Amino acid sequence: MANMSPTRVPMPEQDPNVRNKNFEEVSFGYTEEQAIEEANRCLECKNRPCVSGCPVGVPIPEFIAKIKVGDFQGAYDIIKSTNALPAVCGRVCPQESQCESKCVRGIKHEPVAIGRLERFIADWAMKNSTAKAEVPASNGHKVAIVGAGPSGLTCAGDLARRGYEVTIFEAFHTPGGVLIYGIPEFRLPKAIVAKEIESLKEMGVKIVTNYVVGRTSTVDDLFDDGFEAIFVGSGAGLPSFMRVPGENLNGVYSANEYLTRINLMKAYDKNYDTPLRPYKNVAVVGGGNVAMDAARSAKRMGAENVYIVYRRGEAELPARLEEIHHAKEEGIIFKFLTAPVEVLGNDDGWVTGMKCIEMELGEPDASGRRRPVAKEGSEFDIDLDCIIVAIGTSPNPLIRRTTPGLETNKWGCIVVESEETGKTSKDGVFAGGDAVTGAATVILAMGAGKGAANAIDEYIKNK
Numbered sequence: 001m002a003n004m005s006p007t008r009v010p011m012p013e014q015d016p017n018v019r020n021k022n023f024e025e026v027s028f029g030y031t032e033e034q035a036i037e038e039a040n041r042c043l044e045c046k047n048r049p050c051v052s053g054c055p056v057g058v059p060i061p062e063f064i065a066k067i068k069v070g071d072f073q074g075a076y077d078i079i080k081s082t083n084a085l086p087a088v089c090g091r092v093c094p095q096e097s098q099c100e101s102k103c104v105r106g107i108k109h110e111p112v113a114i115g116r117l118e119r120f121i122a123d124w125a126m127k128n129s130t131a132k133a134e135v136p137a138s139n140g141h142k143v144a145i146v147g148a149g150p151s152g153l154t155c156a157g158d159l160a161r162r163g164y165e166v167t168i169f170e171a172f173h174t175p176g177g178v179l180i181y182g183i184p185e186f187r188l189p190k191a192i193v194a195k196e197i198e199s200l201k202e203m204g205v206k207i208v209t210n211y212v213v214g215r216t217s218t219v220d221d222l223f224d225d226g227f228e229a230i231f232v233g234s235g236a237g238l239p240s241f242m243r244v245p246g247e248n249l250n251g252v253y254s255a256n257e258y259l260t261r262i263n264l265m266k267a268y269d270k271n272y273d274t275p276l277r278p279y280k281n282v283a284v285v286g287g288g289n290v291a292m293d294a295a296r297s298a299k300r301m302g303a304e305n306v307y308i309v310y311r312r313g314e315a316e317l318p319a320r321l322e323e324i325h326h327a328k329e330e331g332i333i334f335k336f337l338t339a340p341v342e343v344l345g346n347d348d349g350w351v352t353g354m355k356c357i358e359m360e361l362g363e364p365d366a367s368g369r370r371r372p373v374a375k376e377g378s379e380f381d382i383d384l385d386c387i388i389v390a391i392g393t394s395p396n397p398l399i400r401r402t403t404p405g406l407e408t409n410k411w412g413c414i415v416v417e418s419e420e421t422g423k424t425s426k427d428g429v430f431a432g433g434d435a436v437t438g439a440a441t442v443i444l445a446m447g448a449g450k451g452a453a454n455a456i457d458e459y460i461k462n463k
Contacts, residue, residue, distance in 0.1 A: 003040035159457070160204055215398065250348075277386075296332065354382050432449050
């Protein structure tokens with residue numbers, strides 16, 4: 001029976017004043033009854049506008065129709081036909097600007113909670129499904145994947161389904177890329193990432209860790225080892241900094257380092273001996289999802305005051321609305337129209353504060369956003385003992401420096417023929433995800449991996 005409620009079924013979650021002291025997942029997920037109730041809000045539009053907003057083309061109305069009748073296994077099979085990481089996507093994809101933004105129900109009311117339903121189905125399958133991934137017959141062709149992040153995992157899964165012998169070479173000791181080192185446990189439990197990766201291994205995908213392409217071997221070495229095509233999904237792990245005086249003081253972290261210590265090295269868990277000093281007053285510079293992750297993590301690590309310092313206004317924040325909402329609930333303090341001028345420190349070389357200046361929005365810049373302009377004479381200080389810089393990342397230069405014939409742009413990103421194919425200037429080499437676009441979303445990286453898998457398949461067949 002159709003559910004014409006103008007609002008979506010609420011997602012149960014931890015109380016803000018409880019969750020900001022632990023690293024357990026914020027949202028509990030739908031029950032079966034709640035999922036069916038929300039699924040019945042879907043109108044099953046014939047032209048399926050929501051699918052056009054999904055970078056990996058999940059057949060959304062079809063899987064929701066299965067939920068309506070309680071066929072959760074059927075819904076999972078439909079999602080997995082195009083999405084290798086549904087439990088991940090259901091948690092971290094910006095559905096509000098993708099599939100849900102196209103939902104007809106959203107024209108006048110709230111759109112169908114597509115992401116929450118995808119998460120429900122993926123979680124249900126992890127708990128209840130006994131089906132094992134089928135191992136396709138080998139077609140005799142070998143493909144190498146550089147990087148076990150979302151784009152590499154997706155490319156590997158799609159190629160494995162077609163019978164390719166796929167090997168992923170990962171620099172870290174644990175596969176998952178940004179899913180493991182970047183996104184906190186309270187947003188994406190690492191056990192879930194591990195289970196998603198295990199399903200790829202069941203399909204025959206091999207993962208070699210502690211293997212740095214560009215050091216352990218080069219791209220050309222991989223060709224010499226018999227791989228017929230190579231996909232580079234090495235991400236964008238090189239942090240950008242503020243370039244202000246005092247930035248080299250102790251207590252200043254890149255968001256990459258800070259989150260890696262917490263997520264990959266489990267600094268929040270007393271059973272792990274990971275060095276991370278306790279801080280009382282923390283400022284996170286930036287306004288994206290990474291900034292929200294760092295700020296919310298710092299609060300959970302015991303900081304009394306955590307500030308988001310962002311040079312534009314609230315309307316310009318690039319982070320997901322859900323993450324901003326959760327950060328506010330958890331007590332994060334937002335300082336909008338504020339820019340760092342100098343990091344202040346003591347004689348021992350540790351951070352004691354940050355000199356900032358008030359900003360105002362001027363004319364639009366090249367990106368179309370209004371450019372922040374400093375207000376003369378508006379400087380002020382914030383007392384701090386830790387600063388986390390979350391203003392962007394770029395690709396590590398290792399791949400481009402060790403791969404002759406691979407074209408990159410001025411930002412160090414690999415140049416591709418199109419983001420749909422990922423074809424690079426070097427024959428047989430394809431690329432996608434943050435290594436091509438710079439830091440972006442998980443689902444866009446997955447879409448690039450899927451497109452590259454199609455292009456690699458055509459390339460090898462034609463070759």
